[in-house]
Amino acid sequence: MNEIIKSTQGQYSRRIGTDRPGLILILLDQSLSMEDNDKAKNAALAVNRVIYEIVKSSQSGTEIKDRCFVGVIGYGATVTPIVGGMIAKVASEYLGVEHLIQKISDGAGGLVEIEIEQPYWVLPTHENGTPMTEALAKAYQIAYDWTLKNQESFPPVVINITDGEPNDEVSAKKAAKKLMEIETRDGNLLLFNAHISGLPGASVILPSSNSQLSNSYAKLLFEMSSVIPDSLINTAKESGLPAETNGRGFIFNADTDNLIKLLTFGSSQFSAKR
């Protein structure tokens, strides 16, 4: 097991800014099985939400500052970049806008109804197998090139959302190991995995050992996940996740709520307050 994780060495303390931009990649399983139980729909919803939050956090005054590169890579029938670019570009290249009615506090104890325009970038898709290895390889290519130019930045974060076994477990494990070896001066790349089943059942959240995991596929994803750096444990807790020392960035059987929490945690450095 330890051969896979080089361990998350580094400070993980650099703030993301235009002078030290960050990189976040989301790998989104779009295989046929994502059709069941609204998994594709919920995953797309969660990804759209996290991009929206990153855009909001990149606003300085009324401008959107290029503080990070955001990429979404879908894998199913093919491995396809769905979103890719510096955040100001991504912010203006949404697919469409949904008009949502929300109720918010009016500040005087009551509720008031408001309408907002919610941009979206990712649509639910589901087709064919699970070419996770190829998606990880694509992420490697992007992250490697990026770190060559951004050694002073917070390390890249890659979040993989999947519901099923990869086409080839061995090669996926190798690709994950290679990906996690990418580093900046602030630490190694962080690879987090969210397994969504869409079925009722207890989630295993940020486990620190694989003993809680019942099947070999879950153990594989555990091994493919980075140890959460000590400096980010509090951040994980603030995102609503029960983080402990040596916990892995991995949720097994995640419901939509937990998926959003993991995405929120994974993107926390990109939506940090300043």
Next chain:
Amino acid sequence: MTVVATSFAQLWKIRLGEASLGINIMNSIIAKPLFMCTLPKESEDVGNCQDACASDNEFKRFAIADGVTKSLLPGQWANLLVTYFTRGQQQIIDQLFKTQNWQEWITPIQEKWKIEASMLLNELKGANGIYTRNRYVQREPAASTFIGIREKPNTNQDIWEVMLIGDSCLFHISEEGHKSYLISKTSEFDSRPQALTSYMSTSLHQPEFFEIKVKEGDYLFLVTDAFAKWLLLLKEQDSEKYGSLISFLTKNTSLTTFEKIVASGRHHPQFMIESDDIGLIVISFIRQGVFERQKQKKKKDDKSPSPHLHIQSLSWLYPPEKIQVLSDEYPDLNVAPTQKLELKKSRNTILRPAKIIVIIIFAAIISIGLWLYSYLPTLKTFPVTDSLIIPAETQIYFSTHLDSPILLLTTSDYSVSVIDDSDHNWTYIFFSAWVMCQDQNIKHSILTFDNAQLAQASLSNILNGTAIIPKGAVLPVFDQQKNRNQNFCKVSSYGYVPR
């Protein structure tokens, strides 16, 4: 063009340390502002700086605020907070410290922010408009840390009242030791500091109110988090470096050198300043009358410590070989070390005929370029020589956001005038000026704008950290040291008007 470019490169938001505080009886302690500025994040321009600071000499108040970037329109909020604190009516601030009812104090500031935000939203188009409007209708607040200090009325002028919230720090430097409020260790900084917010319902945080007693020789630093954390990091890990930096900041701070310190710190391999805006106010406490005597003594006494010794003590920040050149060859600290190296090199170079020809051709090209440039319709410079009095090596940045087009620039005695010119569709004016003092002895004296006078000149608002100057306003300049306007500085100024 080079001059204009240079002046623009250094258009930091700086509001000058207003004059030391009022008329005090001999031997009473007075607060003397040494330095005040905000710097944007590296590679970002001054318009994106969310830190703000302000002071008022009449009311003896200083304030610094660090707008939380993730919040909505934090720069506007931070500016409103420091402005309302330093320029608010005396009775309102008295009430604030007496009752500690900060909610009452902040309510009109919140209303003002909402008005400014809604005005701004009406102008926004495209993607930026969607995100900002969503946030506004969702009642997302602006947030900012805040430190406001003022001299406690009816005391011996040695008690200062403090209102503080968040991770901006107040450092009290005295012989007895260095204290920092409220954070005293680097480990106490986190990513979610307490803050004042623009909606009361979301403002769950409470500012702290307390008092500090100062004495002659003390210093107060008001510092936003990145620089405060760096100071504390040095204090924890290398007291010698920390001491050298504090010593430098209390003796030699100028905008140019401070920028160099920050630039070096942002790339220091061991002690790195985090990527963030930076705000700093340094105030010294002296006995009334002592300052004059010290200056006179310094003139006569060549053995007084030279400022070069202080900059040498920062060799851990600057490359040592450049420091050597700086202190040995060029006593003027206001020139960048790199420029001084170039000067030294050129002095030792023998000019050969071929080189002279090249230089002549080059000079001719430059002259023609400048001549052509003067006819460019989209850019205009205004060389002006006049007698505006401002601190040595300080730059002033005025950015107007008025609806009516305005054109500078005339200067009259001790003032800058702003004149309406409706024939041109210009929306911004940038005006920078710097001082070349004829008298070197007054080089480091504090000459500042008088805020009371600014107020009388109908200074209507503060936006993005820059003064909004109504047309026809006259901004007098005041020499606190002699308590009257003086005419011993020559000013070269250049205006730049983009169309």
